[in-house]
Amino acid sequence: MTEVLLRIEDLVTRFYTELGVVKAVDGNSLHLGEGESLGVVGESGSGKTVTALSVMRLIENPGRIEGGRILFRGEDLLQKSERQMQRIRGKDITMVFQDSLSSLNPTLTIGEQITRVLRFHLRLSRRERWRRAVELLRQVGIPEPEQRVKHYPHQFSGGMRQRALIAMAISCSPQLLILDEPTTALDVTIEAQIFELVEELKRAFRMGTFLITHDLSVVATFCDRVVIMYAGKIVEEAPVTALYDRPLHPYTRGLLGSIPPLEGGKARLDSIPGEVPDLISLPPGCNFSPRCRLADERCWREEPPLEHPGPGRRVACWKAGETGG
Amino acid sequence: MRAYLAKRFLFGVLTLLVTSLLIFSLLRVVPGGPVDALIGEEWDDPELRAQLRRDLGLDLPFHRQYARWLGGLFRGDLGVSLVLYRGEPVGGIILERFGVTAQLAFISLTIALLVAFPAGIAAALWKERLPDHVFRIVALGGISTPNFFLGIALIVMFGVGLRLKWGVGGYVPFGEDPWGWFLRLLLPAIVLGTDHAATISRMLRASILEALGRNHVLTAKAMGLPRKEFLIQDVLRTAMVPVVTVIGNSAGALLDGAVITEILFRLPGLGSLLVQGVYARDLPLVQSVVIVAVGIRIAVNLIVDLSYALMDPRIRYGRGQ
Numbered sequence: 001m002t003e004v005l006l007r008i009e010d011l012v013t014r015f016y017t018e019l020g021v022v023k024a025v026d027g028n029s030l031h032l033g034e035g036e037s038l039g040v041v042g043e044s045g046s047g048k049t050v051t052a053l054s055v056m057r058l059i060e061n062p063g064r065i066e067g068g069r070i071l072f073r074g075e076d077l078l079q080k081s082e083r084q085m086q087r088i089r090g091k092d093i094t095m096v097f098q099d100s101l102s103s104l105n106p107t108l109t110i111g112e113q114i115t116r117v118l119r120f121h122l123r124l125s126r127r128e129r130w131r132r133a134v135e136l137l138r139q140v141g142i143p144e145p146e147q148r149v150k151h152y153p154h155q156f157s158g159g160m161r162q163r164a165l166i167a168m169a170i171s172c173s174p175q176l177l178i179l180d181e182p183t184t185a186l187d188v189t190i191e192a193q194i195f196e197l198v199e200e201l202k203r204a205f206r207m208g209t210f211l212i213t214h215d216l217s218v219v220a221t222f223c224d225r226v227v228i229m230y231a232g233k234i235v236e237e238a239p240v241t242a243l244y245d246r247p248l249h250p251y252t253r254g255l256l257g258s259i260p261p262l263e264g265g266k267a268r269l270d271s272i273p274g275e276v277p278d279l280i281s282l283p284p285g286c287n288f289s290p291r292c293r294l295a296d297e298r299c300w301r302e303e304p305p306l307e308h309p310g311p312g313r314r315v316a317c318w319k320a321g322e323t324g325g
Numbered sequence: 326m327r328a329y330l331a332k333r334f335l336f337g338v339l340t341l342l343v344t345s346l347l348i349f350s351l352l353r354v355v356p357g358g359p360v361d362a363l364i365g366e367e368w369d370d371p372e373l374r375a376q377l378r379r380d381l382g383l384d385l386p387f388h389r390q391y392a393r394w395l396g397g398l399f400r401g402d403l404g405v406s407l408v409l410y411r412g413e414p415v416g417g418i419i420l421e422r423f424g425v426t427a428q429l430a431f432i433s434l435t436i437a438l439l440v441a442f443p444a445g446i447a448a449a450l451w452k453e454r455l456p457d458h459v460f461r462i463v464a465l466g467g468i469s470t471p472n473f474f475l476g477i478a479l480i481v482m483f484g485v486g487l488r489l490k491w492g493v494g495g496y497v498p499f500g501e502d503p504w505g506w507f508l509r510l511l512l513p514a515i516v517l518g519t520d521h522a523a524t525i526s527r528m529l530r531a532s533i534l535e536a537l538g539r540n541h542v543l544t545a546k547a548m549g550l551p552r553k554e555f556l557i558q559d560v561l562r563t564a565m566v567p568v569v570t571v572i573g574n575s576a577g578a579l580l581d582g583a584v585i586t587e588i589l590f591r592l593p594g595l596g597s598l599l600v601q602g603v604y605a606r607d608l609p610l611v612q613s614v615v616i617v618a619v620g621i622r623i624a625v626n627l628i629v630d631l632s633y634a635l636m637d638p639r640i641r642y643g644r645g646q
Contacts, residue, residue, distance in 0.1 A: 105563070
């Protein structure tokens with residue numbers, strides 16, 4: 001049994017917009033062990049990124065974390081001061097965002113951007129910081145790191161920039177690395193390389209990874225466990241193999257149905273009809289019911305509780321496991 | 326880079342040529358000229374008029390006159406003042422007057438920047454809160470108050486009301502009395518600086534707000550960088566390009582000479598020289614002042630464009646598109 005690194009309990013994060021209150025994360029709980037990989041899957045607006053930003057305590061106006069606890073190595077991050085959080089961010093918990101070009105400062109060299117992170121978190125001399133920056137670039141597979149460290153982001157290719165961002169994120173050997181759709185802007189071949197790299201680093205540092213994606217096929221190769229989110233709520237959680245063998249929630253089945261099979265199979269992919277509901281005015285009952293083929297009276301009226309149908313599994317559905325011929 | 330500079334230089338010369346032709350033609354179309362100014366319109370002595378026109382080269386056909394002036398410009402000879410400073414070379418006069426304008430512009434821009442930066446930054450960081458509202462109203466006032474009004478108001482307050490010696494304008498060279506020099510330039514510098522301060526601070530506010538929303542600011546926060554670090558390196562640094570454009574425009578406008586303010590405060594700068602030249606119908610003087618002002622503007626614009634590369638490494642001149 002591994003130690004629990006991160007435990008989120010009943011997290012509620014809301015945004016108070018002019019149009020109304022957006023329930024971006026609505027009472028979710030999840031946990032992540034040391035060195036474990038958790039995939040968080042859902043469509044845009046399902047609350048994946050807001051969950052991650054809540055862990056980082058980077059929710060900004062008009063957003064507010066309104067309830068719950070975020071325990072990192074047993075300590076509640078929601079009780080920390082901004083100063084304490086500054087020491088945790090970048091050092092113990094870091095986050096890599098999806099668009100590597102806009103995520104790097106265009107006016108500083110890659111080396112300057114890595115060394116300034118080192119400057120704030122570690123006691124190293126200037127020379128040691130630069131040596132370490134070169135070493136980090138080498139570690140993430142950037143060729144000729146001695147030269148590359150002096151280059152600006154726009155002189156890097158997309159894949160190289162994402163590697164550089166990862167180098168920055170792991171520069172202080174964090175225990176938790178949050179990846180927010182890190183490969184969306186990249187080619188599939190580059191995507192595979194990036195995940196190989198993260199896998200390697202994860203093993204080398206026993207780093208827990210929190211991978212946000214909308215792509216279940218990425219999760220299959222990279223994660224140990226998956227959490228499926230829909231409209232701000234966790235609807236299903238399972239170990240990766242179990243999820244693929246027997247998805248319980250109709251939404252999960254819909255997501256899996258939209259992945260093309262490797263050989264033969266159907267000519268047409270399944271799609272989930274309709275779209276993600278408006279988070280300001282959610283439907284009564286189950287959030288997914290308006291799009292669900294199996295939904296009946298009860299689904300439209302009552303919200304299904306998150307239940308434990310098996311070891312390591314959770315699902316919130318009145319019709320869990322039914323395929324509905 | 327060299328190719329870019331050559332191209333910009335060529336365009337600059339072309340612009341100067343076109344404006345020189347424009348100014349020259351306009352001044353010839355206007356009735357009355359140096360001859361009238363020198364002997365008076367009432368003195369009806371055709372003999373003397375013709376003599377004078379010949380002496381001043383005004384009897385030559387249009388294109389020959391223009392060619393003479395242009396040829397002089399290329400040799401660095403801006404001509405000779407006919408009326409205002411009879412016989413003195415215009416180049417020397419302009420240089421002397423430009424010195425005063427440049428000093429005024431320097432103090433004015435310094436004041437504008439000292440006000441605009443804190444105001445713009447505060448307005449952006451406390452968006453839609455008290456500092457933002459206060460600076461918005463002040464800036465609007467600064468932009469909409471005409472310079473002549475603000476100038477007169479300041480003279481009435483400091484010169485007439487408080488009876489301060491420096492409150493009524495005039496000019497003292499820096500070498501003679503540095504403090505008096507500063508005080509006398511202070512009020513006109515404030516008059517000229519207000520709308521520049523307002524424009525720069527508004528631009529800075531907008532630019533900072535845009536930069537705050539950029540992804541690399543979020544990355545900087547996610548790496549645990551303290552507020553001061555990412556505000557300077559990630560927000561201000563990347564917000565500077567449009568702001569510098571506005572500052573450059575202000576510098577160009579200030580260096581061209583300020584007609585009304587210089588006259589109000591009795592400053593012997595480029596702006597007041599232009600007006601005096603026009604009243605005196607001193608054609609060579611006027612056309613050369615204007616062409617010098619245009620040249621200054623072109624030079625300032627080029628410097629601003631080149632400075633972008635210092636702020637944003639993605640901007641490189643001359644290589645590719």
